[in-house]
Amino acid sequence: MKIINGTINSPKGFKSAGNFIGIKKQKKDLAIIYSEVDAVTAGVLTLNKVKAACVVRNQEILNSIDKIRAIVINSGNANACTGEEGKQNNVIMAQTLAKSLDIEADKVITASTGVIGVQLDTNIIVEGIKQSAKLLDINQQAGLDAAEAIMTTDTFTKNICVQIEIDKKLVTLSGIAKGSGMIHPNMATMLGFITTDAKVSQSTLNNLLKEIVDDTYNMISVDGDTSTNDMVIVMANGASECSEITENHSQFNKFKEAFYYVNEFLAKQIISDGEGATKFLEVSISGANSKDNAKKLAKSIISSSLVKAAFFGCDANWGRILAAMGYSEADFNPQSVNISFKSEAGLIDLMKNGVPISFDEEIALKILKPKHINILISLSDGNHKAKAWGCDLSYEYVKINGEYRS
């Protein structure tokens, strides 16, 4: 697998655009991803009971057809909790793009992100989509523009492109995503869009996406809040001319590895850009008695406000980690817990078999100063593992979210 300097329109047969149309005050706020031919699609959508108009419509589309042509995304307005009018405006988004590109409206997936409960201005949306469709291009700038246009409080674009060879054909996979608050995905995620020119069977793509989302996006948390608009959508248009990838394909694992890499990369990027984050925290659990328990433990630690605030303060307060494990509802033996912290500055052991180890506070402080911290937890309850990613809780998070609408 090769990581290349590409973006969402790098796989063959894809174009994209990113544009400012006037939903936000001045930043880019509309993105389009377009495949020249029908692309096999799979998606996972938020499990929040309050679903944005786009989520409801996309679910219907994903249930009834397996190929799409385009995705249109606006930022600056989530079009969630907007009732019947919001539902109609969402359909207008799809219809406007379909008309501009001469494709069927039910082959257009929509996504919205931003403030909840405000109606979209249809004049802006209709005119904006028409103009943006004209900008669709295969050049790299058009790809980066799309990555930029889906951002809200993000401070950088999340963008990845990898290449593999399947049947001696070059296959490209790309992804873009946005964070960075209301991030606590539940079987789904924030916004993530993946394109590939691989030919993939629909059921394989579906299964792969569900499995991988569970281990990547569903294992990150910025603030414990699951959004109303979360989604990951993948489009595979087959333009690389490789033979169809199914679970039985001889190079299935190669594709799976690349697909996993793209998704994990985007999930981690979202955490790196968590609202107000000064630390990137990776929790690794090993020795758990089941995969499910390993995941529950990792997720509980990464979601604890007290753990997050301690890392903001570079405080080796491992007791809060054990407390978070304790209320995770996972089954584990507290007497088997080993805890260490690791960073580029070194490694320090804090607990062995459930009993604290006395440690040098100065060394601990030195190890906790860098941005990237590994929290290593081993149990002796079994041989299951899990990882989760999170960020610290900073003054800046409070500031951003105390003032978000203003």
Place this chain on the structure above:
Amino acid sequence: MKIINGTINSPKGFKSAGNFIGIKKQKKDLAIIYSEVDAVTAGVLTLNKVKAACVVRNQEILNSIDKIRAIVINSGNANACTGEEGKQNNVIMAQTLAKSLDIEADKVITASTGVIGVQLDTNIIVEGIKQSAKLLDINQQAGLDAAEAIMTTDTFTKNICVQIEIDKKLVTLSGIAKGSGMIHPNMATMLGFITTDAKVSQSTLNNLLKEIVDDTYNMISVDGDTSTNDMVIVMANGASECSEITENHSQFNKFKEAFYYVNEFLAKQIISDGEGATKFLEVSISGANSKDNAKKLAKSIISSSLVKAAFFGCDANWGRILAAMGYSEADFNPQSVNISFKSEAGLIDLMKNGVPISFDEEIALKILKPKHINILISLSDGNHKAKAWGCDLSYEYVKINGEYRS
């Protein structure tokens, strides 16, 4: 029911003490509550799988005997995650007090609160308990000292005393509690201690406590973290000479009401003193299709970091409330939701039947300025209600918890 200016030692036959013994740097750190005669007891303890030594021992005592004589509480050190040595030190606490008061050690309940994972200094504990036992008194200062000695990051004591008449006998109920971080009780709570001179049957006291804890302490959240040391213990010594209270007693409801009041008061006081809190938030759900769903909705809102940060910023960002309801796993109809905010400055409607109402931002800001905010949510799914209490998320919370151990 009369609220009087009393404290934990006001019910007949109780004494208390609060003292500085050297666990903390300079603040009071040891409290004792003592009944001159055997007191019927009931308790609820944390469900965190990682339990402090005192929680494990208390559970054994509550399972095997129904009357106790005393409670000894230290602050500044949670004696949690301290292995076999911590277990022994906890037994030493109970034995030392038992010896000083000439009572049986298994009639002494223990409690610890403070930093996790540090061993208690037994010399300090033994000498400190001996000295403190000599201070036991019925005067008000001794009651207030006990309330003060159980505090950690609390900024004020949580103390309440009420009187009722049962069988023409004056019955007094008192309670003290401590917050104010790692507060997200799960079937139990932080520390709460209730004394009463009512005569109450053990099974009635048990049932009442469990029911009331579920509706009071279990409906508050400061930060979503459930502690390793949570407990509420009640002692009823019968010294008022009223006839025994059971569910069939003609004045059972009067006692229940007073007991409920004491516990709800303490739960709310804990929230008022939530770490870094600038707001007291009360969420009221009505019209839910079950009590359980009403509670899930209320608790989810009060636990959302995004909701809490919005109130810190006086931002009427009701969309986050709806998002938190959506991921609560409660069953409700999003199209039936009405949302209003209320404070001493007025009331403002924000959503009617699931659709946003346009509102005046200046009026909303005025209503959100006061410290005490009511979040009113009505559904038309049934006639069940619930309340939950929480606080906002402030810079100060992050500061306190980034620096807690230092």
